Amino acid sequence: MDDKIQAAFEAGIKLGALYHQWVGTPISPETAHTVETAIENAVGLQPFVEDIRASINTELMTLNSFGYSELAGKMFDVRITTKVGSSVCHAELRLEDEYPLMKILSIE
Numbered sequence: 001m002d003d004k005i006q007a008a009f010e011a012g013i014k015l016g017a018l019y020h021q022w023v024g025t026p027i028s029p030e031t032a033h034t035v036e037t038a039i040e041n042a043v044g045l046q047p048f049v050e051d052i053r054a055s056i057n058t059e060l061m062t063l064n065s066f067g068y069s070e071l072a073g074k075m076f077d078v079r080i081t082t083k084v085g086s087s088v089c090h091a092e093l094r095l096e097d098e099y100p101l102m103k104i105l106s107i108e
Contacts, residue, residue, distance in 0.1 A: 003085035004107045010048040010082040011091035015102045018043055018054075018078065019093060025071040029058040035071065043080070050088065051081040057095070073100035 018039060027035055039054040055077040061069035078093040090105040 003087035004089070007048065007082045007084040007087040007089035008091070008104055008107055010084060011080050011089045011104065012102065014043055014046060014049065014052075014080060014082070015078065015091060015093045019073055019076065019100065019102070022071055023073050026068050027056070027061070027071045028063065028068040029061060031068075032056040032058050039078070048082045048084055049080065050083045052078065053080075054078045060095075074098070076100055079105075 022035070022039060025035060036054045036056055040052050043049060043052050043054075056071065057075045057077060060072065060075045063069050074095045076093050077095070080091050080093075082089045082091075088108045090107075091103065092105055093100060093102045095101070
C-alpha cells in the first residue's frame with residue numbers, strides 16, 4: 001500500500017476513534033485542560049502519530065445543575081500529524097458549519 005494512503009488512513013482512524021471514545025465524558029471548564037492533555041497523551045501513544053494537539057471549546061458547554069457538561073463532538077478542535085515511511089499527513093477534527101468535521105489538510 002502507498003505510504004500516503006496509509007498515513008491518511010492512520011489520521012482518519014485515530015480521529016474517528018478519538019471522537020467516539022471521548023464524546024460523553026463528564027467535563028467542566030475547570031477540567032477541560034486535563035481532558036485535552038489526556039487525549040493528546042493517549043492518542044500520541046499510537047503507532048504513526050507524530051504530533052497531536054487537542055483543544056476543547058468550553059464556550060459550547062451547557063453546565064447542568066451539578067456543575068458539569070458532557071463532552072460533545074462540536075467542542076473538539078484537534079489537529080493530528082501522522083507519518084508512514086516518508087509520507088506525512090496533517091488532518092483535523094473541528095466544528096465546521098455546525099458539524100464536527102474530520103478532514104485531511106495535506107499529505108506530503
